Amino acid sequence: MRQLLRRLRYILRQRQLEADLRAEMAFHCELAEHDLASRGAARDASLAAHNAFGSAALAQNRARDVWIWPWMQDAAHDVRLAVRLLRKDVGFTVVMVLVLGAGIGVSNTQFTLLNAICLRGLPIERPDRVLSVEGRDPRDRRLGLSFRELEEVRSAAPAFAGVAASADLSVAVGDAGRTPDRAVGTYISSEAFGLLHARPLLGRVFEAGDDRPGAQPVAILANGFWKARYGGDPAIVGRAIRTNGTPTLVVGAARERFEFPGRVDRRAQGDGADRARPAGGLRRHDAVEPRVYRHPHRTVDWIPLR
Amino acid sequence: MGSRESPELLPGTLDLLILKTLVGGAMHGYGIAQRVKEVSEEVLQVGESSLYPALQRLLLRGWVRAEWGASENNRRARYYTLTAAGRKQLAVERQEFDRLIVAIHKVLNAT
Numbered sequence: 001m002r003q004l005l006r007r008l009r010y011i012l013r014q015r016q017l018e019a020d021l022r023a024e025m026a027f028h029c030e031l032a033e034h035d036l037a038s039r040g041a042a043r044d045a046s047l048a049a050h051n052a053f054g055s056a057a058l059a060q061n062r063a064r065d066v067w068i069w070p071w072m073q074d075a076a077h078d079v080r081l082a083v084r085l086l087r088k089d090v091g092f093t094v095v096m097v098l099v100l101g102a103g104i105g106v107s108n109t110q111f112t113l114l115n116a117i118c119l120r121g122l123p124i125e126r127p128d129r130v131l132s133v134e135g136r137d138p139r140d141r142r143l144g145l146s147f148r149e150l151e152e153v154r155s156a157a158p159a160f161a162g163v164a165a166s167a168d169l170s171v172a173v174g175d176a177g178r179t180p181d182r183a184v185g186t187y188i189s190s191e192a193f194g195l196l197h198a199r200p201l202l203g204r205v206f207e208a209g210d211d212r213p214g215a216q217p218v219a220i221l222a223n224g225f226w227k228a229r230y231g232g233d234p235a236i237v238g239r240a241i242r243t244n245g246t247p248t249l250v251v252g253a254a255r256e257r258f259e260f261p262g263r264v265d266r267r268a269q270g271d272g273a274d275r276a277r278p279a280g281g282l283r284r285h286d287a288v289e290p291r292v293y294r295h296p297h298r299t300v301d302w303i304p305l306r
Numbered sequence: 307m308g309s310r311e312s313p314e315l316l317p318g319t320l321d322l323l324i325l326k327t328l329v330g331g332a333m334h335g336y337g338i339a340q341r342v343k344e345v346s347e348e349v350l351q352v353g354e355s356s357l358y359p360a361l362q363r364l365l366l367r368g369w370v371r372a373e374w375g376a377s378e379n380n381r382r383a384r385y386y387t388l389t390a391a392g393r394k395q396l397a398v399e400r401q402e403f404d405r406l407i408v409a410i411h412k413v414l415n416a417t
Contacts, residue, residue, distance in 0.1 A: 002368060003366060003367065003368070006365070006366055006368070007366065010366075020374075020384065021358065021362075023382070023384075024334075024335060024358070024383070024384045025335075025354060025358060027334070027335075027336065027377070027381060027382070027383055027384075028334075028335050028336040028339075028354055029354075030381075031336045032336065056354065056355075058355045059354050059355040059356075059357075059358045059359060060358075062355065062356075062358075062359035063358050063359045063361075063362040065359070066359055066362040066363045066366055067362065067366060
């Protein structure tokens with residue numbers, strides 16, 4: 001953060017600071033030449049000066065790269081060039097701007113519609129009040145939370161209506177006498193459905209008892225997956241399937257368009273292909289097994305989901 | 307002129323050398339380069355094309371501070387001082403460097 005402020009200050013005062021650096025390096029050069037001369041170094045003076053000039057320009061470029069990322073300098077350069085080119089041919093520019101404007105307008109409208117249908121259609125009453133909590137390691141890579149950390153979040157945040165946990169995984173779903181299908185599934189704690197006020201199409205949602213260690217593993221099938229693999233057969237509820245080899249009881253099937261919030265963005269961009277294939281099965285069983293990830297400098301971020 | 311940083315210098319070592327050199331007090335860029343050269347008995351020659359970018363990097367990280375002042379021969383020169391954060395960083399980098407050297411030794415002396 002403070003580095004960012006220093007960077008900003010540099011960009012704002014770039015001219016002055018680069019002049020400083022030039023003065024500083026000229027001083028360096030002078031002293032070096034003075035030293036050479038006093039030691040009577042037998043070197044061609046103009047060649048030495050030329051060498052010094054070359055390395056000075058390089059040093060200044062490298063010094064600038066420290067403060068302003070090279071891609072930003074390149075981008076600024078590109079923009080300047082683009083503006084000059086566009087000014088050269090005003091008629092072309094006007095037509096281009098109109099065409100681009102119309103194009104952007106149309107896709108923007110499409111997105112707004114999609115947004116209204118897909119995102120607002122989510123079974124969450126106030127999406128702006130949902131927070132996602134995740135761990136980050138010192139290099140800002142995402143890490144999950146351990147069960148113990150989840151418990152800490154639970155007790156440290158009494159202002160929340162509730163806290164639910166989830167973890168994505170790849171699931172092979174199998175039945176006797178059929179080839180298994182691979183799907184993306186989500187382990188989810190039992191509170192989640194209550195918090196989202198989600199009702200299934202068939203059967204029931206996960207309940208508090210499903211969370212206890214040793215409980216019968218249960219699954220809710222995503223709507224698309226239910227239709228694709230089981231042809232939308234309502235008799236699936238109450239049947240046992242195998243998820244990654246574990247016998248699992250199907251307790252429900254989700255409504256169309258219900259997907260877990262973690263995948264909202266994929267839905268928004270989806271072109272239909274995403275939804276047509278078995279995209280997800282919601283299920284949970286023994287995820288409450290305490291698994292503790294240890295990391296010495298882990299931080300926890302709170303990220304509002306929109 | 308034409309002085310070059312020893313190509314064998316391990317990455318990150320230049321920062322360490324600069325920080326260490328500044329422990330003795332404020333110095334300008336040329337002074338730092340000279341000092342490193344002298345103390346290392348001319349083995350380490352820090353070229354300005356690596357010295358000044360390195361100093362800018364240290365400024366950005368907040369490990370050194372720069373102030374304009376008058377040089378020995380009464381010229382305007384930019385003097386660098388170690389900050390508290392820089393002192394801490396020196397200790398960290400030194401430890402890291404020692405660890406690396408010990409590790410290299412171990413590999414070289416392995417039978």
